[in-house]
Amino acid sequence: MKKKDNILRNAIKxxxxxxxxxxxSEVFHDMAHRSxxxxxxxxxTIGYFSKKFIQPKSNIYDLGCSIGEVTESILKYVLNKNCTIISVDHSKDMIKNFKKRLYKKIQKSNSIKIFQRDILKIDIKNASIIVLNFTLQFIxxxxxxxxxxxxxxxxxxxxxxxxSEKIKSQNPEENKLFSSAYKNFKLSNGYSRLEVIQKERMLKNSMFLESMEQHRSRLKQSGFCDFILWFQYLNFISLIAFKR
Structure with a gap:
């Protein structure tokens, strides 16, 4: 049974x-879907894209996999595609809940490898697809x-x-508008104003947001040449970058 996220329900001094x-980690499923x-x-959709871009006998990396929701979606679409899914997260608690939540699917498949490790220190090789789903913003x-x-x-x-990232705009008015709309989104999903404010303060020194222009510039400097912005809702985006 999925637990409801109420960890910030009461005031924390x-x-x-x-x-x-x-x-x-115990409430992450509810937290992610409401936040x-x-x-x-x-x-x-990441799972669907994986089916489209998978290369035979290659690896798919889910970096910052949390409790494995993206990995689960990928597995559904690339089952029997002769590939390996490598899921990595730095949090031992996330990995523990990942394994618990997907125990049966992991046992049935020999195509998933799960590691509790810093993604800065892992080896990446023979990859046809790499996923950073709201991960880079915490680096x-x-x-x-x-x-x-x-x-x-x-x-x-x-x-x-x-x-996939939460981004900030170079336009202050746009930031203000999106911030207000996002707070309303969370309130509409059952969070209290206290919960929203407390989490915002806790994330202040842990989440490092950048603009779309900064992301595109970095990707281009690293060698990526083509980009598709396939999802945007307020200041939440997801894009595909291609290595040609």
Whole structure:
């Protein structure tokens, strides 16, 4: 049974920086679906894209896999496609819940490998598809370029990176409008104003948002040449970057 996210329901006197710990991992499914616009559709569509772009005998990487929703979607679409799905997350609690939630599917398939590891330290090779689904935004700005460079080098020719992010605009008025609309989105999904405010404060030093222009520039500098913005709702986006 999926647990409801109410971890910030009560006022917390000493707020800490946001962490993907046990409490968060236990309610992550509910949290993601109520906090990230289009999360279910994004996850499902990533699976569909995987079917379209998978290369025989290659690897698919789900970096920052959390509890495995994207991995599950990919598995559904590429089952029996002779590939390996490599799912990685730095949080031991996320990986624990990933394995618990998808235990039966993992047991039935020999195509999933799960690692609790820092994505900065993993080897990426023979990849036809790499997914960063709301992951890069939690990596320090000084390390983002290293991650994208590493991904580009590990991708096969004609491979793709699927990058989903919460972004910020270079236009202050647009930021203000989107921020207000996003708060309304969360309130409409049952969060209280206290919960919204407390989480916002906890994320202040843990989430590093960038503009679409910054993302495109970094991808281009790393070697990606073509981009498709396939999803946007307010300041939540997902794009495909191609290695030609």
């Amino acid at each position: 000493d707020l800490k920086d946001w962490r993907f710990d046990r409490k968060v 990230i616009p289009g999360y279910k559709n994004i996850s499902n 320090h700005p000084f390390k983002k370029t290293y991650v994208i460079d590493k991904i580009y080098q590990g991708l096969n020719q004609n491979g793709i990176l699927i990058l």
